[in-house]
Amino acid sequence: xxxxxxxxxxxxxxxxxxxxxxxxxxxxxxxxxxxxxxxxxxxxxxxxxxxxxxxxxxxxxxxxxxxxxxxxxxxxxxxxxxxxxxxxxxxxxxxxxxxxxxxxxxxxxxxxxxxxxxxxxxxxxxxxxxxxxxxxxxxxxxxxxxxxxxxxxxxxxxxxxxxxxxxxxxxxxxxxxxxxxxxxxxxxxxxxxxxxxxxxxxxxxxxxxxxxxxxxxxxxxxxxxxxxxxxxxxxxxxxxxxxxxxxxxxxxxxxxxxxxxxxxxxxxxxxxxxxxxxxxxxxxxxxxxxxxxxxxxxxxxxxxxxxxx
Amino acid sequence: xxxxxxxxxxxxxxxxxxxxxxxxxxxxxxxxxxxxxxxxxxxxxxxxxxxxxxxxxxxxxxxxxxxxxxxxxxxxxxxxxxxxxxxxxxxxxxxxxxxxxxxxxxxxxxxxxxxxxxxxxxxxxxxxxxxxxxxxxxxxxxxxxxxxxxxxxxxxxxxxxxxxxxxxxxxxxxxxxxxxxxxxxxxxxxxxxxxxxxxxxxxxxxxxxxxxxxxxxxxxxxxxxxxxxxxxxxxxxxxxxxxxxxxxxxxxxxxxxxxxxxxxxxxxxxxxxxxxxxxxxxxxxxxxxxxxxxxxxxxxxxxxxxxxxxxxxxxxxxxxxxxxxx
Numbered sequence: 020x021x022x023x024x025x026x027x028x029x030x031x032x033x034x035x036x037x038x039x040x041x042x043x044x045x046x047x048x049x050x051x052x053x054x055x056x057x058x059x060x061x062x063x064x065x066x067x068x069x070x071x072x073x074x075x076x077x078x079x080x081x082x083x084x085x086x087x088x089x090x091x092x093x094x095x096x097x098x099x100x101x102x103x104x105x106x107x108x109x110x111x112x113x114x115x116x117x118x119x120x121x122x123x124x125x126x127x128x129x130x131x132x133x134x135x136x137x138x139x140x141x142x143x144x145x146x147x148x149x150x151x152x153x154x155x156x157x158x159x160x161x162x163x164x165x166x167x168x169x170x171x172x173x174x175x176x177x178x179x180x181x182x183x184x185x186x187x188x189x190x191x192x193x194x195x196x197x198x199x200x201x202x203x204x205x206x207x208x209x210x211x212x213x214x215x216x217x218x219x220x221x222x223x224x225x226x227x228x229x230x231x232x233x234x235x236x237x238x239x240x241x242x243x244x245x246x247x248x249x250x251x252x253x254x255x256x257x258x259x260x261x262x263x264x265x266x267x268x269x270x271x272x273x274x275x276x277x278x279x280x281x282x283x284x285x286x287x288x289x290x291x292x293x294x295x296x297x298x299x300x301x302x303x304x305x306x307x308x309x310x311x312x313x314x315x316x317x318x319x320x321x322x323x324x325x326x327x328x
Numbered sequence: 329x330x331x332x333x334x335x336x337x338x339x340x341x342x343x344x345x346x347x348x349x350x351x352x353x354x355x356x357x358x359x360x361x362x363x364x365x366x367x368x369x370x371x372x373x374x375x376x377x378x379x380x381x382x383x384x385x386x387x388x389x390x391x392x393x394x395x396x397x398x399x400x401x402x403x404x405x406x407x408x409x410x411x412x413x414x415x416x417x418x419x420x421x422x423x424x425x426x427x428x429x430x431x432x433x434x435x436x437x438x439x440x441x442x443x444x445x446x447x448x449x450x451x452x453x454x455x456x457x458x459x460x461x462x463x464x465x466x467x468x469x470x471x472x473x474x475x476x477x478x479x480x481x482x483x484x485x486x487x488x489x490x491x492x493x494x495x496x497x498x499x500x501x502x503x504x505x506x507x508x509x510x511x512x513x514x515x516x517x518x519x520x521x522x523x524x525x526x527x528x529x530x531x532x533x534x535x536x537x538x539x540x541x542x543x544x545x546x547x548x549x550x551x552x553x554x555x556x557x558x559x560x561x562x563x564x565x566x567x568x569x570x571x572x573x574x575x576x577x578x579x580x581x582x583x584x585x586x587x588x589x590x591x592x593x594x595x596x597x598x599x600x601x602x603x604x605x606x607x608x609x610x611x612x613x614x615x616x617x618x619x620x621x622x623x624x625x626x627x628x629x630x631x632x633x634x635x636x637x638x639x640x641x642x643x644x645x646x647x648x649x650x651x652x653x654x
Contacts, residue, residue: 052551059431130362146366150366154369157576158633168379248459249461280579306458
């Protein structure tokens with residue numbers, strides 16, 4: 020005992036004498052790097068939070084005006100003259116166009132996701148995966164051009180329908196990928212249990228696999244929705260825009276329709292101060308829309324994790 | 329469900345038909361939906377090529393690519409200025425955002441306590457969802473006036489007095505310019521790069537870190553020697569994907585880049601990118617050839633995005649250890 024302590028003590032002192040310069044430098048570098056990483060985190064988070072803060076503080080007043088929700092925009096003279104003006108028609112149009120996009124994208128996207136995960140040996144799967152990723156990587160503006168060429172040109176008019184289709188193109192690949200991802204997590208034993216009970220394959224997918232993955236699928240859809248709801252580029256030459264409430268409900272699908280992102284763009288580049296204020300208001304609504312969707316999807320995922328544990 | 333299954337087994341004869349018909353129908357529907365997506369990707373390329381065919385026929389594939397004039401009045405079109413604008417803003421935006429993004433990723437994945445990391449992760453993911461137009465309106469009313477008064481004008485006047493030979497590079501301080509567009513682009517892709525880098529750092533096995541620590545490495549040395557080299561492929565692939573995003577980023581850039589169709593672009597002078605010219609001119613295009621040329625610009629944008637995405641996918645497959653994609 021005494022021998023070991025007496026032999027380690029001198030070695031420890033020798034270590035302290037020989038290595039400090041080197042070790043201190045390494046520790047110092049470690050500290051500096053931590054400082055730089057914290058700095059990088061602040062550099063990234065602060066400007067983006069500043070954007071959110073500016074939008075909310077500049078736009079909140081416009082949003083609190085009741086006419087913002089009940090009136091349509093009309094001509095600039097209305098805003099300049101202090102008469103009733105608002106974005107009620109824009110909110111309505113956004114709901115129609117986004118809802119339509121969901122109706123189109125959800126079944127197709129989930130179907131393709133089922134194909135990828137439930138028929139893993141299908142010969143078309145590798146091609147589908149590549150093309151789906153290609154579609155996902157394409158700028159949204161190109162999907163707007165596609166909807167323009169496929170729907171606006173033959174119809175001869177800008178329309179809510181074409182806007183919904185354009186946004187559906189944005190959502191589709193995201194939904195398909197997310198669905199494939201969550202269905203794959205479901206263990207094969209669950210499918211085998213269903214098959215062993217004599218269930219046909221399609222019932223296994225619809226009645227056991229999909230319900231088990233329900234929360235994940237919904238989350239994927241919400242993420243796709245949040246992404247598409249903020250897109251303005253594809254809407255500019257499909258839904259186009261409209262300063263008034265449409266004359267008949269059907270006109271929201273067959274005629275030009277206002278949407279929040281596209282309207283925000285045209286308000287922001289307009290020369291009128293009053294319209295700029297409404298543009299900030301549109302920013303608040305759009306941001307709120309996206310954030311609520313995002314938070315709901317987060318809560319759903321958290322619930323799933325808790326259930327797993 | 330169980331009961332119906334049992335009774336289905338008892339009624340075996342009808343079951344066989346029900347089963348085969350049902351399975352066939354279901355598979356047909358599902359495969360049909362899959363094929364719809366595949367068709368969409370192909371039709372996208374085909375439509376852009378079809379509607380943009382006329383300029384390609386007149387100016388030639390390379391002629392349109394390298395043509396430096398974009399003049400709707402003279403009906404003379406070339407996409408080179410926009411390709412230059414897109415590449416400059418995207419590359420500079422990525423360069424500006426890459427290291428901060430990597431810093432956030434390392435910080436949340438390795439250093440921050442769990443509660444802080446989850447808060448930062450949530451904020452980063454949320455920021456990635458901020459719509460482009462919202463960033464755009466902030467840029468117009470806050471960022472541009474700020475930069476104009478505090479950066480562009482002082483630098484311009486200083487250069488004017490001290491180094492006038494640099495003026496052709498700086499150009500007239502317009503506020504809406506390449507630099508503004510680049511800064512905004514960097515802001516917009518930073519959460520995306522950070523999230524992808526974070527995911528690939530999290531995939532690095534524990535043993536890798538423990539081995540380095542056992543050798544007496546400090547925390548940073550663990551990162552530099554064991555974690556980052558392991559995650560390198562995923563990080564770079566993520567950066568390339570972000571680059572692809574930057575190329576297609578439309579609204580914020582269109583609102584802030586100033587929109588000038590003539591080369592040479594200057595740092596403080598207006599410029600344009602491929603998406604920005606499509607957004608700005610598509611609704612006003614009256615000439616058929618003008619409209620078709622914008623479609624052709626879209627087709628070239630498609631080609632560039634395709635190449636970038638394929639490279640990213642290849643990188644992911646090639647360098648992600650253990651074959652796990654992000």
